[in-house]
Amino acid sequence: MKADFAGTLAEVGRIGYAGVELASHHEFKLEDLKAAIANAGLKVSGLHMSYAMLHTDLNTAISDALQLGTKHIVCSWWPWAHFTSAAACQKIGEKLGAIGAGMRDFGLQFSFHNHAREFQVIEGRTVMDWILSAAAPRDLAAQPDVYWVCKGGGDPAKFLREQGKRCPLIHLKDEKEIGSGPVNFPDVFAAAEQIGAVEWYIVEQERSERKPIEAVRECFEQLKRWGKA
Numbered sequence: 566m567k568a569d570f571a572g573t574l575a576e577v578g579r580i581g582y583a584g585v586e587l588a589s590h591h592e593f594k595l596e597d598l599k600a601a602i603a604n605a606g607l608k609v610s611g612l613h614m615s616y617a618m619l620h621t622d623l624n625t626a627i628s629d630a631l632q633l634g635t636k637h638i639v640c641s642w643w644p645w646a647h648f649t650s651a652a653a654c655q656k657i658g659e660k661l662g663a664i665g666a667g668m669r670d671f672g673l674q675f676s677f678h679n680h681a682r683e684f685q686v687i688e689g690r691t692v693m694d695w696i697l698s699a700a701a702p703r704d705l706a707a708q709p710d711v712y713w714v715c716k717g718g719g720d721p722a723k724f725l726r727e728q729g730k731r732c733p734l735i736h737l738k739d740e741k742e743i744g745s746g747p748v749n750f751p752d753v754f755a756a757a758e759q760i761g762a763v764e765w766y767i768v769e770q771e772r773s774e775r776k777p778i779e780a781v782r783e784c785f786e787q788l789k790r791w792g793k794a
Contacts, residue, residue: 570601584610595629676707679710730762
C-alpha cells in the first residue's frame with residue numbers, strides 16, 4: 566500500500582473482492598481515495614474508528630462515510646482496562662449507543678468490533694453481552710470477528726444466532742489465511758445465512774508467510790471453494 570496505493574486497490578478488485586473496509590485514509594486526500602476505490606471497481610463496506618477518534622474526529626468520520634457512500638461506521642476497539650465490572654461495561658454500551666443514535670440522524674449504522682477480551686466473563690456474562698445489552702440494537706450493532714470470538718472462548722456461530730439481525734458485518738479471520746485455524750467456517754456461514762441480515766463478509770488477513778497480496782488472494786480462493794465468493 567505504501568509503494569502503490571491505487572495499484573494495490575486495483576489488484577484487490579482484480580482478485581474479485583467487491584469492496585474494502587477502511588481504517589483511515591492516512592495522508593491520502595479523500596478525493597484521491599474515492600477515485601482509487603472507484604477505479605478499482607470497489608465499494609466501501611464501512612469505516613473503522615478507534616476509541617480516540619470517537620472523541621476527536623467523529624464529525625470527520627461521519628462526513629467521510631457519507632462521501633464514500635457507506636452507511637457503516639465501526640468502533641474498532643475500546644480500552645480493555647475499562648472492563649472492570651458489569652456496571653462499567655454497561656456504561657461503555659450506553660456511551661456507544663448514544664454515539665450510534667446520533668449517527669442514525671445521518672442514515673448511518675454504528676457497530677462495535679470485538680477482540681478476545683470482550684468474551685471474558687464478568688459477573689456471569691461476557692463483556693460483549695454487557696455492552697450490547699446496554700444499547701438498543703438500532704443504535705449499536707455488532708461486528709463479530711470470528712477468530713477473536715474463538716480465541717476468547719466463545720462460539721462465533723452461537724453468537725451470530727443470539728444477536729441475529731444485530732450483525733450486518735462479519736470479520737472473517739483465522740490464524741493465517743481463512744480456513745487454516747480454529748474457526749468453524751461452515752457453522753459461521755450457516756448461522757449468518759440463517760439470520761439473514763449480513764451485508765458484508767469482510768476478510769481480515771493479519772498473519773501469513775506469504776506476501777500480503779498473495780495471502781489476500783488465497784483467502785478469496787478459499788471463499789470461492791466454499792461457494793461464498
